Amino acid sequence: MAWQETHKEQSKQKILKSAAMLFTHHGFEKISIDQVMKKAELTRGAFYSHFSSKSDLYAQAISKAGIEAYKRKPVNCPQDMKDFARYYLSTEHRDNNYQQACPLAFLVSDINQQDNQVKQVYTKTLKVFIEQAKSLTTSREKALQSAVLMIGGLALSRALDNKDFSNELLAACKAGVNSLSKEEDSDVS
Amino acid sequence: MAWQETHKEQSKQKILKSAAMLFTHHGFEKISIDQVMKKAELTRGAFYSHFSSKSDLYAQAISKAGIEAYKRKPVNCPQDMKDFARYYLSTEHRDNNYQQACPLAFLVSDINQQDNQVKQVYTKTLKVFIEQAKSLTTSREKALQSAVLMIGGLALSRALDNKDFSNELLAACKAGVNSLSKEEDSDVS
DNA sequence: GTCTATAAATAGATAGAC
DNA sequence: GTCTATCTATTTATAGAC
Numbered sequence: 001m002a003w004q005e006t007h008k009e010q011s012k013q014k015i016l017k018s019a020a021m022l023f024t025h026h027g028f029e030k031i032s033i034d035q036v037m038k039k040a041e042l043t044r045g046a047f048y049s050h051f052s053s054k055s056d057l058y059a060q061a062i063s064k065a066g067i068e069a070y071k072r073k074p075v076n077c078p079q080d081m082k083d084f085a086r087y088y089l090s091t092e093h094r095d096n097n098y099q100q101a102c103p104l105a106f107l108v109s110d111i112n113q114q115d116n117q118v119k120q121v122y123t124k125t126l127k128v129f130i131e132q133a134k135s136l137t138t139s140r141e142k143a144l145q146s147a148v149l150m151i152g153g154l155a156l157s158r159a160l161d162n163k164d165f166s167n168e169l170l171a172a173c174k175a176g177v178n179s180l181s182k183e184e185d186s187d188v189s
Numbered sequence: 190m191a192w193q194e195t196h197k198e199q200s201k202q203k204i205l206k207s208a209a210m211l212f213t214h215h216g217f218e219k220i221s222i223d224q225v226m227k228k229a230e231l232t233r234g235a236f237y238s239h240f241s242s243k244s245d246l247y248a249q250a251i252s253k254a255g256i257e258a259y260k261r262k263p264v265n266c267p268q269d270m271k272d273f274a275r276y277y278l279s280t281e282h283r284d285n286n287y288q289q290a291c292p293l294a295f296l297v298s299d300i301n302q303q304d305n306q307v308k309q310v311y312t313k314t315l316k317v318f319i320e321q322a323k324s325l326t327t328s329r330e331k332a333l334q335s336a337v338l339m340i341g342g343l344a345l346s347r348a349l350d351n352k353d354f355s356n357e358l359l360a361a362c363k364a365g366v367n368s369l370s371k372e373e374d375s376d377v378s
Numbered sequence: 379g380t381c382t383a384t385a386a387a388t389a390g391a392t393a394g395a396c
Numbered sequence: 397g398t399c400t401a402t403c404t405a406t407t408t409a410t411a412g413a414c
Contacts, residue, residue, distance in 0.1 A: 008397070027302055029218035032389055045392090046398045054390065108341075109298040111348035113216055119350035126349070144361035149334065152297075152341010159300035160315070161308035172333035197379070221407060234410090235380045243408070385410075392403075 012050045014040040019061035020068060024103045025096055027110050028058050059117045062107065066125035068100040070132065081136040081146065081181035088150045089170045089177075094157050104129060105154035126151075142180045149173045149180075201239045203229040208250035209257060213292045214285055216299050217247055248306045251296065255314035257289040259321065270325040270335065270370035271363075277339045278359045278366075283346050293318060294343035315340075331369045338362045338369075 018039035022031045033054055034044050051057040092098060104126055111122045126147070133143040133150075153173030160166040178184055207228035211220045222243055223233050240246040281287060293315055300311045315336070322339075323332040342362030349355040367373055 011397075027218075027298070029216075030302055033391090034389075043399060044390090045400070048391070049397060104345075105298070106301075107298055108344045108348055109216070109294070109296055112295075113219055116350060119348065123349045123351055123354065126345070127354075141361045141364060144358055145338065145365040148342045148345060148358070148362055148365070149337055151345060152337045155297045155344065156293075156315070156337060156340060159297055159308065160312045161305060162312055165312065165316075169333055169337070172330045173337055175330060176334040176337070200379080222409090223407075232381060233408090234382070237409070238379055379414105381412100381414075383411085383413100386408090388405105388407085390403105390405085393401085394399100395401100396397105396399075 008050075011040075011042065011046070015042065015047070015050055015057070016061055016064050019057050020065040020100065020103075023058055023061045024065045024101050024106050027107060028054075028114065033057070055115055055118060058114065059121045062103045062118065062125065063121045065100055065103040066128065069098075069102045070128065079136070081133070082178050082183075084132075084136060085146075085150060085174045085177040089153055089157075089174050091167065091170070094154060094166065094170065102151070102154070105151045106158070108151065108155050136182065137180055138182055146177045146180050149176045197239075200229075200231065200235070204231065204236070204239055204246070205250055205253050208246050209254035209289065209292075212247060212250050213254045213290050213295050216296060217243075217303065222246070244304055244307060247303065248310045251292045251307065251314065252310045254289055254292040255317065258287075258291045259317065268325070270322070271367050271372075273321075273325060274335075274339060274363045274366040278342055278346075278363050280356065280359070283343060283355065283359065291340070291343070294340045295347070297340065297344050325371065326369055327371055335366045335369050338365045 015036060019031075019036045022036055022039060033047050036057070037044055037047055047057075051060070087093070088102070093101060104122070107122075111119055129151070130140075130143050130147050133146045134140060137143050137146060150173065153169060157166045157169050160169070204225060208220075208225045211225055211228060222236050225246070226233055226236055236246075240249070276282070277291070282290060293311070296311075300308055318340070319329075319332050319336050322335045323329060326332050326335060339362065342358060346355045346358050349358070
């Protein structure tokens with residue numbers, strides 16, 4: 001019994017890992033259950049033993065993707081907003097070169113089309129992101145602005161067909177975030 | 190002959206108007222050609238006399254949606270970044286109460302999944318937006334940051350399931366844009 | 379140019395064997 | 397729990413009548 005439970009959990013985690021990667025990079029509609037299951041080395045029929053619907057998988061995959069994406073960020077840049085922005089607003093992140101990209105940016109305009117479960121998971125993930133930003137700046141308002149500059153900047157940079165323009169946009173966002181960080185803040189009490 | 194040309198152009202404009210509205214609010218994948226044609230009071234079969242593919246329609250619809258969305262903005266707030274931000278980052282804009290919402294925010298993470306024609310149109314539309322912002326601030330960098338705060342802020346606000354949180358985010362972005370405007374800028378030469 | 383009808387492909391979800 | 401097979405619905409795109 002314990003073996004079976006473990007086996008089932010392992011299968012579910014394989015599905016979730018595949019889904020987190022595929023959905024983050026290509027969005028909800030472009031990815032089919034079949035693609036997710038093939039990447040997880042399973043078949044379509046096994047899917048509904050683990051998830052109630054494609055939308056259910058999407059919600060859980062976004063949550064996992066968020067956790068995976070932040071797993072490295074705090075480690076690499078625990079106290080410094082500049083490092084955070086450099087990591088987040090990098091061309092590598094934009095160009096799909098991170099194993100787990102940030103779903104907040106990659107899926108931002110996809111979420112409004114989804115059901116409440118998905119919106120709730122996305123909102124919770126954003127709150128964690130903003131808490132992270134809050135610890136690196138001096139006010140909640142500045143944390144919100146930094147989050148929008150990072151998430152919005154990365155999302156916009158991915159939509160452009162002009163690399164120079166896209167790079168310029170990332171640089172401007174980095175500068176904006178830096179001007180909101182603790183070190184640059186003249187209001188330190 | 191002239192009559193037919195006019196008639197054809199009118200049909201195309203009706204299709205484009207329907208597509209601009211439907212695509213902007215629901216994205217590329219959630220809208221079918223059939224839905225667009227029904228809204229335009231035509232049938233599916235007539236579609237391919239006007240557009241080569243659904244993707245072709247999408248590109249032209251984004252262009253039209255951008256033009257329509259900006260048609261009012263400069264009129265309402267010709268010289269003032271604060272008015273621009275108040276208009277753009279309003280709850281009405283977020284909640285689909287504008288007849289023509291801004292495709293830059295509503296579709297931002299959808300564009301990366303599309304072909305080059307779509308990306309080019311989106312990029313061109315963003316350039317116009319930034320030129321608008323440039324005329325209301327003191328540097329290109331501030332214009333880029335303002336654009337990201339507005340477009341990214343609106344996009345993010347639409348993804349949340351918590352109205353208070355969403356409103357707070359819009360307010361923070363408005364404050365951020367205001368601090369980048371000409372009036373608040375201490376570097377005026 | 380617009381219509382009806384249909385081809386051809388894809389995908390979400392389910393049934394039943396093992 | 398996972399497999400193969402299939403149902404059902406949807407959608408892009410095309411063919412041909414008017």
